[in-house]
Amino acid sequence: MPVPVRKAIFPVGGLGTRFLPATKSMPKEMLTVVDKPLIQYAVEEAREAGIEELIFVTGRGKSAIEDHFDVAYELEDMLTSRQKHDALKLLSATIPAPGSTAFTRQQEPLGLGHAVWCGRNFVGSEPVAVLLADDLILSEPGCLKQMIEAYNEVGGNMVALMEVERDAISAYGVVTPGEVTGNLVEVRGMVEKPKPEEAPSNYAVIGRYILQPKVFEDLGRMEKGAGGEIQLTDAMARQLGLQPFNGVLFEGRRFDCGNKVGFLEANLAFALARDDMRDDIKAFLKEYV
DSSP states (O other): OOOOOOEEEEEOOOOOGGGTTTTSSSOGGGOEETTEEHHHHHHHHHHHTTOOEEEEEEOTTOHHHHHHTSOOHHHHHHHHHTTOHHHHHHHHHTOOOTTOEEEEEOSSOOOHHHHHHHTHHHHTTSOEEEEOTTEEEEOSSOHHHHHHHHHHHHOSEEEEEEEOOGGGGGGSEEEEEEEEETTEEEEEEEEESOOGGGOSOSEEEEEEEEEOTHHHHHHTTOOOOGGGSOOHHHHHHTTBTTBOEEEEEOSSEEEETTSHHHHHHHHHHHHHTOTTTHHHHHHHHHHHO
């Protein structure tokens, strides 16, 4: 039985320049899809999967994320006095257990691999999940829970995969697939942002990972890859052959909330998935389509 995954890293230090001016004073991870910020969806996915400790790698101007997962005494007092019990219940559901969160800063934007490395001291010698809030996934059960179910069978390093069109492949990390068993794909190679004609497959890596602690040793070499950044994909690729390495073709739909179209699409999809909003949204769309 593999060592259980109890901890998760959330790299949330990015500047969010694609959403300026909205992100001038607000972290992009606090942008809301329907009525919850992106980071809350990621945390809820992690908690559903059994994650016990939440590690946030932040940057300057990200204090709103820490405040979001803290108790708001004045607000709770006001809601209590007005007997807003449903709102109180919603608030309490967002608060992690005491002592289960940690925050550390990535002082320089040196890439995803560097951000993950910055959380190493909170991970220690355990495996860890990594969730990118920009990749919002509508699925039941959640993507990470699907991955952990597979991880409990095979162990090792693991990534979430989806098939993408060849002309879009250069925006992703891509795997060289080996044996495919159901939704489990053996990973024999990885490359970050290849040209379409050089891509080894159309299996793209999505922002969900399960990493063994040895990855941190490799990241600590601070070797730069695509874009002059320290790439997590490169460090994981150097772990090939040292332990099992698989990808999970998850069931669900992923939305790239790092761009405006994907973010708007996510809002519509998540609203349409809710019983209390579906009919109104459909009627609204008919007026514009």
